[in-house]
Amino acid sequence: MRNAKHNAAEILERHPREPPTISHRLPVQPANAPDPCAATQWIQNRHRSFRPRIGIVLGSGLGDLAQAIEEPTQIAYRDIPDFPEPKVPGHSGQLVLGHLEGAQVAVLQGRCHLYEGWSLEESLRPLRTVLELGIELLILSNASGGINPRFHSGQVVAIDSHINWLFQSTKSPNRHDTAGYILMRNKRTYDAQWLTKARETAEELGFSLPSATYLATLGPNYETRAEYRAFGRLGADIVGMSTVPESILAMQLGTPVLAFSVVTNVANPDIPTATQHNEVLAWSSLARSRLEPLVSRIASKYFSTPNRNH
Ligand code: HPA
Numbered sequence: 526m527r528n529a530k531h532n533a534a535e536i537l538e539r540h541p542r543e544p545p546t547i548s549h550r551l552p553v554q555p556a557n558a559p560d561p562c563a564a565t566q567w568i569q570n571r572h573r574s575f576r577p578r579i580g581i582v583l584g585s586g587l588g589d590l591a592q593a594i595e596e597p598t599q600i601a602y603r604d605i606p607d608f609p610e611p612k613v614p615g616h617s618g619q620l621v622l623g624h625l626e627g628a629q630v631a632v633l634q635g636r637c638h639l640y641e642g643w644s645l646e647e648s649l650r651p652l653r654t655v656l657e658l659g660i661e662l663l664i665l666s667n668a669s670g671g672i673n674p675r676f677h678s679g680q681v682v683a684i685d686s687h688i689n690w691l692f693q694s695t696k697s698p699n700r701h702d703t704a705g706y707i708l709m710r711n712k713r714t715y716d717a718q719w720l721t722k723a724r725e726t727a728e729e730l731g732f733s734l735p736s737a738t739y740l741a742t743l744g745p746n747y748e749t750r751a752e753y754r755a756f757g758r759l760g761a762d763i764v765g766m767s768t769v770p771e772s773i774l775a776m777q778l779g780t781p782v783l784a785f786s787v788v789t790n791v792a793n794p795d796i797p798t799a800t801q802h803n804e805v806l807a808w809s810s811l812a813r814s815r816l817e818p819l820v821s822r823i824a825s826k827y828f829s830t831p832n833r834n835h
Contacts (some may be wrong), residue, residue: 562657587812670753689741694770737762
């Protein structure tokens with residue numbers, strides 16, 4: 526019988542491995558995927574002088590943050606080529622271009638979740654477009670369930686790591702291209718320097734910003750008590766249904782990510798209670814009173830003067 530070593534050598538000879546490269550290029554698109562640049566070009570053709578420095582994704586119940594944008598241009602997702610339209614209450618589905626504290630920003634008001642039936646590529650198209658506009662920082666926000674009993678409803682936390690319970694992420698369909706995986710090992714998904722700056726900024730505003738490990742599930746159901754307990758044992762502090770694919774895509778394209786989560790309901794697995802979507806929306810709107818000043822102060826401190834170093 527031929528030994529395994531011999532087989533491996535033969536396979537490698539037939540399918541030589543490309544040396545793994547660490548690159549910031551886009552993952553290769555399948556041949557039938559829409560041109561990933563179509564929406565970007567469509568926006569650039571209409572707003573030629575607009576160069577956003579920050580991209581912001583507003584999650585469940587946080588869409589009202591877009592009201593802080595000055596001189597806004599609002600574009601419905603349905604009017605942008607290839608954009609999917611969110612189907613969930615609390616996600617309005619529009620791109621807002623404008624200024625926040627003197628910084629040019631592109632805001633995605635509402636996101637599409639995998640549980641709505643979108644493919645990963647479709648759900649990420651709005652974010653991919655905003656990343657392609659050349660932003661220097663991506664700020665993600667979401668609503669989450671608290672697992673760590675230190676957290677309370679209405680609290681804002683910063684995600685510093687995640688557990689990908691979606692079991693999928695953007696990657697090249699070319700099986701020899703390992704760039705995405707290598708980046709995952711070598712680079713932090715959530716930028717450590719920006720996390721420090723965000724924590725300092727929160728303290729200036731009078732509140733603390735704890736770090737949290739976020740676990741993403743497919744949803745749309747909230748968790749059973751057994752699941753909250755299990756996710757806690759896995760090391761998750763909070764749980765939600767988004768953000769992880771977005772963070773991975775931004776990391777693959779080389780854009781630093783800050784991700785804030787509003788803890789809307791803290792799970793107590795020993796007391797049977799049901800999580801309701803309107804409860805989630807109510808707590809997230811309360812947390813706006815912290816999240817909005819935090820994001821605005823980051824914009825004014827680090828981005829309001831063109832090309833200011835940070
Ligand atoms: N689980 C999942 N997603 C959530 C929750 C939750 O408890 N709360 C808000 N988003």
